[in-house]
Amino acid sequence: MATKTPKKSTKKSSAAPKKAASRTTDKDELLGYYRDMLLIRRFEERAGQLYGMGQIAGFCHLYIGQEAVVTGCKAAMKDGDQMITGYRDHGHMLALDMDPKGVMAELTGRATGYSKGKGGSMHMFSTEKKFYGGHGIVGAQVPIGAGLAFANQYLENKAVSLAFFGDGASNQGQVYEAFNMAKLWNLPVIFVIENNQYAMGTSVQRASAETELFKRGISFEIEGKLVDGMDVLAVRDAAAEAIEHARSGKGPMILEMKTYRYRGHSMSDPAKYRSRDEVTKARDETDPIDAVKKRILTEKWASEDDLKEIDKAIKATVKDSADFAIESPEPDPSELWTDVLIEVD
Amino acid sequence: MAIDIQMPALSPTMEEGTLAKWMVKEGDTVRSGDILAEIETDKATMEVEAVDEGTIGKLLVADGAEGVKVGTVIAQLLEDGESADDLASPATSEPADRGQIKADDQGDDKPGSAGPAHPENNADDGTVEKAPAGKAVANDPDIPTNIKMISTTVRDSLRDAMAEEMRRDPTVFVMGEEVAEYQGAYKVTRELLQEFGAKRVIDTPITEHGFAGIGVGAAFGGLKPIVEFMTWNFAMQAIDHIINSAAKTLYMSGGQMRCPIVFRGPNGAASRVGAQHSQDYSSWYAHVPGLKVVAPYDAADAKGLLKAAIRDPNPVVFLEHELMYGESFDVPDMDDFIIPIGKAKVRREGKDVTITAQSRMVKFALEAAEILAEEGIDAEVIDMRTLRPLDTDTVIKSVKKTNRIVCAEEGWGQHGIGAEIAARVVAEAFDYLDAPPMRVHQKDVPLPYAANLEALSLPGTEDVVKAARAVCYK
Numbered sequence: 001m002a003t004k005t006p007k008k009s010t011k012k013s014s015a016a017p018k019k020a021a022s023r024t025t026d027k028d029e030l031l032g033y034y035r036d037m038l039l040i041r042r043f044e045e046r047a048g049q050l051y052g053m054g055q056i057a058g059f060c061h062l063y064i065g066q067e068a069v070v071t072g073c074k075a076a077m078k079d080g081d082q083m084i085t086g087y088r089d090h091g092h093m094l095a096l097d098m099d100p101k102g103v104m105a106e107l108t109g110r111a112t113g114y115s116k117g118k119g120g121s122m123h124m125f126s127t128e129k130k131f132y133g134g135h136g137i138v139g140a141q142v143p144i145g146a147g148l149a150f151a152n153q154y155l156e157n158k159a160v161s162l163a164f165f166g167d168g169a170s171n172q173g174q175v176y177e178a179f180n181m182a183k184l185w186n187l188p189v190i191f192v193i194e195n196n197q198y199a200m201g202t203s204v205q206r207a208s209a210e211t212e213l214f215k216r217g218i219s220f221e222i223e224g225k226l227v228d229g230m231d232v233l234a235v236r237d238a239a240a241e242a243i244e245h246a247r248s249g250k251g252p253m254i255l256e257m258k259t260y261r262y263r264g265h266s267m268s269d270p271a272k273y274r275s276r277d278e279v280t281k282a283r284d285e286t287d288p289i290d291a292v293k294k295r296i297l298t299e300k301w302a303s304e305d306d307l308k309e310i311d312k313a314i315k316a317t318v319k320d321s322a323d324f325a326i327e328s329p330e331p332d333p334s335e336l337w338t339d340v341l342i343e344v345d
Numbered sequence: 346m347a348i349d350i351q352m353p354a355l356s357p358t359m360e361e362g363t364l365a366k367w368m369v370k371e372g373d374t375v376r377s378g379d380i381l382a383e384i385e386t387d388k389a390t391m392e393v394e395a396v397d398e399g400t401i402g403k404l405l406v407a408d409g410a411e412g413v414k415v416g417t418v419i420a421q422l423l424e425d426g427e428s429a430d431d432l433a434s435p436a437t438s439e440p441a442d443r444g445q446i447k448a449d450d451q452g453d454d455k456p457g458s459a460g461p462a463h464p465e466n467n468a469d470d471g472t473v474e475k476a477p478a479g480k481a482v483a484n485d486p487d488i489p490t491n492i493k494m495i496s497t498t499v500r501d502s503l504r505d506a507m508a509e510e511m512r513r514d515p516t517v518f519v520m521g522e523e524v525a526e527y528q529g530a531y532k533v534t535r536e537l538l539q540e541f542g543a544k545r546v547i548d549t550p551i552t553e554h555g556f557a558g559i560g561v562g563a564a565f566g567g568l569k570p571i572v573e574f575m576t577w578n579f580a581m582q583a584i585d586h587i588i589n590s591a592a593k594t595l596y597m598s599g600g601q602m603r604c605p606i607v608f609r610g611p612n613g614a615a616s617r618v619g620a621q622h623s624q625d626y627s628s629w630y631a632h633v634p635g636l637k638v639v640a641p642y643d644a645a646d647a648k649g650l651l652k653a654a655i656r657d658p659n660p661v662v663f664l665e666h667e668l669m670y671g672e673s674f675d676v677p678d679m680d681d682f683i684i685p686i687g688k689a690k691v692r693r694e695g696k697d698v699t700i701t702a703q704s705r706m707v708k709f710a711l712e713a714a715e716i717l718a719e720e721g722i723d724a725e726v727i728d729m730r731t732l733r734p735l736d737t738d739t740v741i742k743s744v745k746k747t748n749r750i751v752c753a754e755e756g757w758g759q760h761g762i763g764a765e766i767a768a769r770v771v772a773e774a775f776d777y778l779d780a781p782p783m784r785v786h787q788k789d790v791p792l793p794y795a796a797n798l799e800a801l802s803l804p805g806t807e808d809v810v811k812a813a814r815a816v817c818y819k
Contacts, residue, residue: 082566116599123597132565133602137589143555144590147562154518154544154568161566177555184550339600340634342658344686 023233027301030292033075033232035310037067037289040091042311042318043100044263047090047107051267055326056107059136060121063091065262068288069194070095072235073162076243080157084132084145085164087122088194088261092164096129100321110328117331118339132161139172141165142191146178149189149252160188160246162239168199170213179220179252186251190242191217193254194229196261201273214256222252229257230286260286347432348397348422352406354415355384355391357616358668362386363411364419371429373401381420387498387671388532397422402429488645488682494675502644502676503533503609503665506651507571509681511541514569517655520547520556521573521610530575531611531670557583557608561590564606569655574610577626577664583608584629591660592635607654609663612640613704613755614803616668620791625756627703630662631732631765637686638733640664642707644674646730649684657686664732666705689736691743695725698749698813701740701766703729706753706785706804713809722817732762737769744770748779749816753809758786780816785809 044062051060063070066088074095077083085092093103098114106113106124114124122136132148135141145163152159169175170193182189193213197204204211214224223245227238235257242253260282264271271279296302302310352362363385369375375395382393399422406419413419421432497505511517518541523530525538525548538546549556553574560572574580580587587608594602614623631638637659641647647665654661676682692707693714702710707728714724725743729736744750750770752763767782788802 084562114599115597115601118599119597123594125594125598125602127601132562133594133598135590137585140558140585140590143558143586144562144565146555147559147564148566149562150559151563151566151568154516154563155566161562174554174558177550177552178558180550180552181555181559339596339598341637342595342603344657344659 023237025233025295027296027299029075030296030299031302031310033068033071034289034292034296034307035314036071036074036095037232037292038311038314039100039317040064040067040071040094041289042314043094043104043321044090046318046322047104048263048267050104050108050322050325056121056267057109058120059087060107060267061088061265062261062263062267063088065282065287066194066196066229066259067091068232068235069192069229069257069259070164072232073164073192073239075232075236076239077160077162078243080130080159081243082130082132082145082148082152082159082161083164084141084148084161085134086138086141086166086169087134087136088166089122089124089134093124093126093129093131093134096126096131098124098126098129098131100317101324104321104325105328108325108328109330110325111331111335112324112328116335116339118335139165139169139174142169142172142175143178143181145191146182146187146189146252149182149187149246150185152188153185158247160190160243162190162192162243164192164194166199167193167195167197167204167213168202168207170195170216171199171208176216176220179217179222179254182252183217183220183222186249188246188249189252190239190246191222191252191254192239193256194259195256196259198261198265198273200265201269201271203273212256214254217252217254222254224254224256226256226258229259230288230291232288232292346424347402347427348399348424349418350381350395350420350422352413352415352417352419353384353393355386356388357618358671359386359415361412361414364406364408364413365390366408367404368392369401369404371401371404375399375401375422387500395422397424399424400427402427402432488677489679493678495678496673497644497648497676498671498673499641499644499647499665500531500533500535500670502648502674503651504535504537506648506655507534508537508540510652510655511537511545514655516567517569517571518545518547518563519571519573520549520560522549522551522575524548524573529573531667533665533670534573553579553582554586557586558590560606560608561586561604564591564604564660565594565602569605569607571607571609571655574608576615576622576667577610577612578622578624580608580610580626587630587636587660587662588633592633595659596635603658604660605658607651607657607661607663609651609654610665611667611670612664613666614668614787614792614799617794617796617799619794623792625754625787627664627732627754627756628761628765630664631735631762632760633733635660636733637661637731638664639686639731640666640704641730642669642692642702642704642728644672645676645682646684646690646728648676649682650686650730652681653683653686656683661686664704669705669708684730687731687734687736689739690728690730691725691739692728693724693726695723695747697723697725697747698751698817699725699727699740699743699747700751700753700809700813701727701729701763702753702809703732703762704755706755706809709804709806709809710753712806713813716806716810717813720814720819722813722819724813729762729766735765735769737766737773740766740770741774744774745777748777749813750778750782751785751809751812751816752782753785753804753812754787755804756787757789758784759789761786780818783812783816785812
């Protein structure tokens with residue numbers, strides 16, 4: 001068999017990550033990201049714990065390790081911009097300032113949850129915060145996200161939609177149908193591929209003929225970029241550029257965020273498909289929160305003690321949300337019959 | 346021997362057309378591939394090409410002739426050495442096989458010979474006649490009695506409904522395959538592009554899964570999409586978005602997320618297009634909470650219910666019937682004619698047996714009622730119109746009067762609409778029944794292509810008559 005010729009990147013898609021330490025930021029900005037990412041991590045750790053205690057049931061997909069992706073993207077969004085993702089969605093909701101209490105209460109299936117306890121981990125929404133789910137079917141959020149962008153273009157409201165999906169979803173047929181129409185009509189949508197390197201238990205290499213996912217838009221003339229998804233500032237800059245591109249009417253862009261999830265695919269995944277060493281290495285060498293912490297300390301924007309205070313405050317917030325979620329009542333039985341259809345007189 | 350050139354069938358359902366214009370005159374020499382004439386169907390104008398070489402002997406149908414039946418000899422072609430004087434009178438009513446369609450402006454993409462789908466049901470050998478409307482429209486509370494009626498095809502009434510709602514609400518738009526520049530694969534969106542422009546009448550690639558998802562997203566984003574599927578058969582590619590994304594999200598979001606969207610297109614068997622293009626999806630969608638499902642029969646209902654569907658804040662599956670598109674019915678001449686979703690209509694009052702049906706089966710039910718009347722059986726025909734929510738009250742009320750029921754549908758029987766109606770009648774009116782409910786439905790096989798097998802497979806008037814006799818023990 002002939003040797004595979006290495007493919008060259010075209011000008012439409014490029015992989016040239018800048019060095020993180022050189023990116024512009026300031027004290028308030030970086031401390032903000034530190035807080036936001038730490039909230040997601042502590043929240044997810046607690047969710048994992050509640051799952052173990054039987055308070056959370058069903059499927060529960062944790063975002064631990066991937067915090068920089070959504071935090072950096074959120075930083076680049078403006079008021080009115082929308083987010084939609086799959087079922088690994090807790091981080092997205094927290095990044096959009098949805099109330100951790102409401103999210104946790106939904107995880108525990110309580111009346112005070114964002115979906116009154118009727119959606120669960122994978123199905124939460126906040127039209128107020130422009131979060132459009134929370135979708136349980138792999139890849140479904142991609143055409144829906146393009147549809148949000150379609151509405152934005154139609155309504156001329158200048159908003160951009162960000163559709164997040166994983167490396168697994170990137171092999172779904174409907175993703176390419178959406179790519180085609182998004183570019184055909186130059187819809188203001190950013191396709192954010194969170195490549196955490198495993199589609200459930202199958203590595204990208206074992207599932208994808210083309211493993212450089214940012215190139216997946218080439219045949220649709222959609223520009224793609226490879227981004228270090230463990231570097232919140234790299235994510236911020238790439239997202240800002242892409243959002244500007246879409247907002248200015250130039251159509252969609254693809255951002256492949258190279259990232260890593262520390263936990264299993266879901267809570268019921270023993271993660272036997274990868275070695276403990278691989279996970280430890282990612283944690284030790286590329287952790288997005290550690291990287292931010294390091295720069296804060298190097299720049300002397302805060303001391304170890306200051307950061308401990310932040311950590312303590314976040315732990316308290318998360319504990320409050322867990323208490324709230326456990327203490328809240330289950331939905332009233334009458335809720336079984338509500339929200340099936342909107343009543344028409 | 347002169348060659349007869351016949352009026353060709355230019356779509357699976359074409360039975361007649363207008364010979365718009367001859368492109369040749371008597372004495373012209375033609376070669377294979379030359380354009381002979383332009384023919385208008387109710388969907389499109391198409392060119393007819395010569396298949397054989399020769400000299401045009403006689404043109405037997407004049408320019409502009411309307412209602413020329415498929416198979417009519419429209420011209421005769423002289424072969425070498427023949428003259429026009431040799432021509433005998435043409436044979437008639439042969440199947441069309443001489444003309445060929447030039448793929449210039451096809452009415453749809455499914456070539457095939459025409460002919461009625463249910464030869465056994467068409468007493469007059471395939472002519473289009475006005476469909477039966479039933480004798481009891483007076484009981485319809487939706488139509489004021491003093492209103493002027495205009496005869497309109499189902500196709501145009503659907504178009505008018507969309508146009509009216511698009512004029513009324515700028516967030517309503519229509520998307521789908523060939524809806525814009527082509528004017529609709531079945532011409533249901535005819536002239537919408539001209540009036541509303543490319544922003545609101547949008548041609549999509551042939552990617553049902555993708556554009557159904559985009560439609561749902563647009564609905565989440567504040568628009569009111571009408572997503573046309575060229576047929577519901579193709580919507581199986583998109584069924585995940587119809588059910589998982591559109592139908593369930595209101596519930597899963599605790600009432601936050603609205604999805605005001607209409608999925609519409611022709612459903613059920615067309616004519617000789619085979620199993621993959623001929624399926625009734627009524628029970629598939631009627632099974633799903635979170636959807637409304639509508640299957641109108643006549644043009645007035647098509648219009649009034651489609652307008653209601655577009656205004657509805659919920660996802661609506663709107664099942665049309667290709668073989669009804671060309672049929673004309675009276676439509677009230679009203680500014681804003683709306684029929685509420687969820688109400689059945691008694692199309693014919695009777696006291697001996699209740700027959701329920703929807704979509705095109707209503708036609709057969711009404712025809713059956715006429716035949717039964719001659720036998721002394723007075724049938725009540727209920728057009729269900731909406732399949733979810735299902736108007737059980739109207740059916741139960743009728744059964745309490747007639748004590749017998751036949752549930753007719755075009756689709757398969759197992760887990761069908763008829764099964765559901767029968768179950769409800771048994772549960773709610775058991776003591777009123779004088780006979781077990783009977784169902785009329787398609788045979789339990791994929792729809793065959795061969796004309797005789799297709800006719801055997803699909804339910805028709807005679808099936809309804811037999812079932813009604815059976816429940817009346819006659």
